[in-house]
Amino acid sequence: MEQKWLWEKQGEKCVKALKDHGFDAHFVSTVEEARDLIVSMISVYETFGFGGSHTTRSLGVKETLQAKGKTLFDHWEGNLFGEENRKIRLAQGRSDCFICSANAISATGEIVNVDAVGNRTAAMTFGPKKVIIVAGMNKVRPDLQSALERIREVAGPMRAKSLNL
Numbered sequence: 460m461e462q463k464w465l466w467e468k469q470g471e472k473c474v475k476a477l478k479d480h481g482f483d484a485h486f487v488s489t490v491e492e493a494r495d496l497i498v499s500m501i502s503v504y505e506t507f508g509f510g511g512s513h514t515t516r517s518l519g520v521k522e523t524l525q526a527k528g529k530t531l532f533d534h535w536e537g538n539l540f541g542e543e544n545r546k547i548r549l550a551q552g553r554s555d556c557f558i559c560s561a562n563a564i565s566a567t568g569e570i571v572n573v574d575a576v577g578n579r580t581a582a583m584t585f586g587p588k589k590v591i592i593v594a595g596m597n598k599v600r601p602d603l604q605s606a607l608e609r610i611r612e613v614a615g616p617m618r619a620k621s622l623n624l
Contacts (some may be wrong), residue, residue: 463488466596469566473599476568478580494518497591501556502527504589509533509553510579515593520558530554534578557587558599561594562614563606571606575618 470486477484487493495532497520501507507524509515511534524531532550551557559579563571570592574580600606 463592469599470596473564476566477564477570477617478537480568482568482570489515490518490589494520494523497558497593498523501558501589501591504529504555506530506550506554506555506556507532508557508582508587509535510551510557510582511535512560512593513561514595514598515558518593523620526575551578552586554582556586556589556591557582558591561592561598563609564594564599565603565606566599566601567603569603569606571603571610573610573615576623 467486467488474484474486485496489498497518501524507521507529509521509531515521516535521531521533532547532554534544534547534551536547559582561570561572565571572580572583583592598609600609
């Protein structure tokens with residue numbers, strides 16, 4: 460119970476800092492709340508790109524959009540390689556809405572990412588009409604320096620393991 464309270468307080472502080480930096484940020488307590496909020500924000504769009512993220516996949520947004528007949532671009536689908544994979548990644552950047560996660564977010568309002576290929580960071584900053592960045596409290600760090608440390612100590616090694624590097 461105390462952990463939930465602490466995360467809510469830290470989340471509220473982080474949301475305020477992100478808003479101060481011009482982001483439309485929200486804090487929710489459950490996966491269901493996150494899915495419902497995201498779907499309500501993006502239902503007007505027709506095409507969706509998904510960055511390589513376990514976080515976003517855990518929400519069920521993709522399945523909800525599939526059920527509505529939306530067009531999805533996901534480079535994790537169907538064991539795509541080479542040119543097919545590249546085409547999907549390019550389509551993600553041209554989609555109406557791009558949904559991804561962040562490697563880390565500072566409580567002072569910075570979103571921090573390092574990318575292996577660059578498709579996520581490219582789509583986050585240019586192309587789609589709407590970008591949704593999802594991050595659990597496990598990715599929030601007190602400041603920019605500790606957010607960068609999370610990438611070096613957690614996100615980077617985990618990604619390298621997933622790529623068998």
